[in-house]
Amino acid sequence: MEVRVLCFFLLILPCFVKTESNSPIYNVMDYGAHGDGHTDDTKAFMKAWEAACSSSSSSSPTMHVPSEMTFMIQPLYFRGECDPKQIDVEINGNIIAPKDPSDWTCHDGCREWIHFEHVDGLRVYGSGTINGQGQKWWDLNALKISNSNNVYLTSLTFKDNPRVHVDLQSSKSVFISNLSIDAPEDSPNTDGDDCISMVDGSSNIQISNIACGPGHGISVGSLGKHGAEDKVEDIHVSDVVFTGTTNGARIKTWQNTAVQVSNVIFREFLGTSKKETAVMLDCSEAAPCTDITLDNIYLRTTHGHNAKSVNNNAHGRTQGLVVPEIPLS
Numbered sequence: 001m002e003v004r005v006l007c008f009f010l011l012i013l014p015c016f017v018k019t020e021s022n023s024p025i026y027n028v029m030d031y032g033a034h035g036d037g038h039t040d041d042t043k044a045f046m047k048a049w050e051a052a053c054s055s056s057s058s059s060s061p062t063m064h065v066p067s068e069m070t071f072m073i074q075p076l077y078f079r080g081e082c083d084p085k086q087i088d089v090e091i092n093g094n095i096i097a098p099k100d101p102s103d104w105t106c107h108d109g110c111r112e113w114i115h116f117e118h119v120d121g122l123r124v125y126g127s128g129t130i131n132g133q134g135q136k137w138w139d140l141n142a143l144k145i146s147n148s149n150n151v152y153l154t155s156l157t158f159k160d161n162p163r164v165h166v167d168l169q170s171s172k173s174v175f176i177s178n179l180s181i182d183a184p185e186d187s188p189n190t191d192g193d194d195c196i197s198m199v200d201g202s203s204n205i206q207i208s209n210i211a212c213g214p215g216h217g218i219s220v221g222s223l224g225k226h227g228a229e230d231k232v233e234d235i236h237v238s239d240v241v242f243t244g245t246t247n248g249a250r251i252k253t254w255q256n257t258a259v260q261v262s263n264v265i266f267r268e269f270l271g272t273s274k275k276e277t278a279v280m281l282d283c284s285e286a287a288p289c290t291d292i293t294l295d296n297i298y299l300r301t302t303h304g305h306n307a308k309s310v311n312n313n314a315h316g317r318t319q320g321l322v323v324p325e326i327p328l329s
C-alpha cells in the first residue's frame, strides 16, 4: 500500500513541478525591492516587470509582490507590448505611495500612479492592498488600464486613493471582480474619486462583486468632451454594494450631440439614498436617451421617506416594481 501511494506521488508530483518551473516567477525582492515601507522600490518593480514582459518562456510569467511587506512606489508605467501572451501580476503585499510627491518623476505629468498600457493578456490579482494614503494634493488616478485587451483584475483592495481608483480607457474584454474599494468618509480626498471609471473606447467590460464606498460610485464617462465621438459599449456591472457614495451607477456625457445613450438596463437596485432624488435620468433634448429599462428598483431616502425621480428626455420602459415611480415611454 505504501509503495503504491509513493508511486502515485512520484507519478503526479513531477507533473506539477514541471508546470511550476515552466511558469517563471519574477519576485520584486530579487530585483532589489526592500519592502520596508519607506525605501523607494520603484526601480525594482520596473525591473521585475521588464523581465516578465520580455520573458521567452512558453508559459505565462508572474510578476510577484510578496505578502506581509509594504512597498513604497512612485508612479509606475507598465508598458507592453510584451512577448508572452499573458502576464500575471500577483500582488500580495501592500503598495503605498510616497507621502511627499514633490520629487516625483512621471511619464505623463503624474496623472496615474500605476498605469498598464498596451498589454494584451494581463491578470492582476492577489490579497494585497493598493493604498494611496489619501494625499489630497495628488491629482492622480490610482490604477489605469489603457489600450489593453483581455485584462483580469481581481481580489485586490484599494484604499484612500487620490482620485479614480480604477480607470479604464480604450480597452477591450476587461473582467473586474471581487474588489474592495474604499476611502473613509473623513479622508481629505473623497471628492472626484470614482471607484471605477470607464472612458472612451472601452468595450466588453464585466464588473462584478465590488464593494465601493464612500466615493463617487461606478461611472461611464464623461463622454464626448469637445464634441468628440467616444464609443463605450457592452458594459455589464453587477453585484455591487455602494456604501456612502455620492452616486451609484452613472453615465456621464458632456452637453453636446456627439453622445447617444441607448440600451441601458438598470436592474435590481435596492437601497437608500441620502438625496431626495434617487433616480436621475437627465438627457438632452437634442440627443434623447433611448431604450432605457428600469427593472425592479426600490429606493427610499435614508430617513425612510419616499424618494423622487427626475426624467428629462429618457425613453424606454419600466418592469416589475419601480420605486420611486419614473414615467418612461
Ligand SMILES: *[C@@H]1O[C@H](CO)[C@@H](O)[C@H](O)[C@H]1NC(C)=O
Residues within 6 Å of the ligand: 126, 127, 128, 154, 155, 156, 157, 178
Ligand atoms: C476575494 O478577495 C478576497 C480578498 O483578497 C479573497 O480573500 C477571496 O478569496 C476572494 N474571493 C474570490 C472568490 O476570489
